[in-house]
Amino acid sequence: MISPTEEDFELELRALPGVVNVGFRYSEKGDVEAVSLVVRGSDTGPLRVVAKQIVSLYYPEASVTVEEMKADLSHDVRAEGSRVMLVRAEFNSHEGFCEVQLNYDGRVGVGRSESGPLIGGAEATLDALRDLGLSVPFYLVSSINVATVRGWPVVVTLRPQTNEPDRHGIAQAETELLSSSKATLNALNRYLSRLVE
The missing domain is CATH 3.30.160 (Double Stranded RNA Binding Domain)
Known part of the structure; x- marks a missing residue:
């Protein structure tokens, strides 16, 4: 089950413009160690900066990846x-x-x-x-x-x-x-x- 903190965290990331999906990878201790965002659009640079700032507030050690959504009709x-x-x-x-x-x-x-x-x-x-x-x-x-x-x-x-x-x-x-x-x-x-x- 996802904790209220993780739910708030995910909600903040999903509210970013263009974010289609948010995924987490957990360490053996159960902490979030990596965050993956799938976004609509090709200019992911500014979004990556904001996402890293949000992630660092909740999980300072977690890595962040931002992927562009592929157009598979x-x-x-x-x-x-x-x-x-x-x-x-x-x-x-x-x-x-x-x-x-x-x-x-x-x-x-x-x-x-x-x-x-x-x-x-x-x-x-x-x-x-x-x-x-x-x-x-x-x-x-x-x-x-x-x-x-x-x-x-x-x-x-x-x-x-x-x-x-x-x-x-x-x-x-x-x-x-x-x-x-x-x-x-x-x-x-x-x-x-x-x-x-």
Whole structure:
């Protein structure tokens, strides 16, 4: 099981622009000794510098590698078809509800919430996942703006119905609703990837 510190660490790395995947290699003592990032784009230099700074805060001895994502179209099509994708997230101000539409393997799930955009985005996303027929044994603890940085990303905290650690997701988009929905999917990405394999 991943520790809360490692989860925060991974979350920071995944929030970097262009990061597609994050991997860890552990020493015999269980400490992170190497971090590998897969990124979209060819200019990995600036990202490597920032990643090394983040890694050094958590694991000063760990090495960092940054690889450019290879453009293998057959792999991309397969991966795209097996992921839960956010199609749209809208707030109806006249009727006062949020609606989120997700797609998984050609199936569409729609979720609604009567809460405002910040909380409603997360609630409607969980509802849409259940509408897709996916078992999502989590409930929303919080959905908050991080007002300490430009653009105000949203952090969503979900609590499992079992006695496991909370899951956290972070996202920054054009609206609070979209950020909240994306942060919810970010919090569940490991769980969902096991469900849809």
